[in-house]
Amino acid sequence: MKRLLQKIPDSLLRVGTAFIVFIAAVILVRSLIPASLKNTEEHRKATVEREVAHPVRYAGSEVCADCHEQFELKKKGYHKNLACETCHGVAKEHTENPGDVKPVKNTKREACVLCHIYNPSRPTGFPQINPSIHNPMRLCIECHNPHDPKPQHTPQECQACHAQIARTKAVSSHARLECTTCHTVPEQHKITPRQVRPTIPSDRSFCGKCHAKESKFVGTPKIDLVMHGEKYLCWQCHYPHMPEVE
């Protein structure tokens, strides 16, 4: 063996040693790199596993029903589709440790106003209020149960059925007009609503009672009935339950 080594020229031996060390280093480094960085399949599997292992923070509403009776109440009201955690915040830890970790219980006006403040970008008919005139300084929960929110009084008359129109009108410049100002409602309409319909104004002069320039009514936008709007009736351009303000 020794002789064999002596037969190899010294320079070759050195180069050979360096080469072997280099190969060993490469193998060592490669073995240190995790498989997930070398193999596409492995790397995807590792990513999926990492994502799946991410802790869940929102528990989901179904779990709440096991302990909290308000859930039954909520199921019947307008907030039935609202998840508990929408208002109470993350609750996974609470479900695991109900005694020590408590979810948020925000009773401030801001909590409700967040969704229910009037905003022109919100869909028509979504229940909205103007918080500066809707009982300012009072808590929402004094009058409305958040688990079964209702208007203070059961909607009577028109808005019992026409709630969307009522809510739209409530934030419009026609808010203070009664439905009966413009519509005459036969008593029979309440019994067979589709057969007997309320009247709707049939001519321009009706709106003109307040909006014609001859009108003595104070504070309404006025127009010249003869010149304005050509052949159209008023409500073909203006939506009376939410008239645009100029």
Added chain:
Amino acid sequence: MERRNFFKKGMTLLTQLGVLSTFAKKAKAETNGYDPSKHYYGMGIQVNKCIGCGKCMEACKEENGVPKEPFYFRTWVERYIIKKDAEVIVQSIDPRIDRIGNSVPENEMMRSFFVPKLCNHCDHPPCVQVCPVGATFKTDDGVILVDSDRCIGCRYCIQACPYGARYLNPVTSTADKCTFCYHRITKGMLPACVEVCPTQARIFGDIKSTASPLTRFKRMFKLHVLKPSLNTDPKVQYADLDGEVR
């Protein structure tokens, strides 16, 4: 032992071990109880239902540990205002400061609405194409994921995404985006944003299922996707989408 016998026995032992180990692997995968090839996820968004409360944005940050600063989002809500002079104003709403700034007087608005946005989980994702290290990929169930171990933070995908759905996570210095809450959906839960949405503007489900809220959504509404001309085939579909939405 004879050499021949040794080899014979060795080979049989090796094959047995190999077969056993594959069985063991399969068994392990099955105990997980989730088969990605049986699912294909998508989302439906009904624009007319969004009230712009920003609960989805908050929930997403809570669930996924997205940095709290108001410019890192996996999902966000845009407020569109189309003015009477046809100017289009797009604001990204901020759930913390000045939720919905009223920069345009109501009488200048023609129409206005909110549009929730998130990663579209495209069937032909440009972000996957451009990634130089293959860190982002599509899973068997159609979700686009980022391997934060492999990502080098070059921001190429952030540029390539036509929907602006990606951002560079300042903590990990890697690209980050919506995962449809992969850790939740693989456990049969809803994504956090869908869970907390108070008006059910977001509908999540399996595209492959025959009857589900998502299937119903896709049957009931006229649907549209964002930037269809790019042929990205988004799996997030919109109902009631205005032509001005980009």
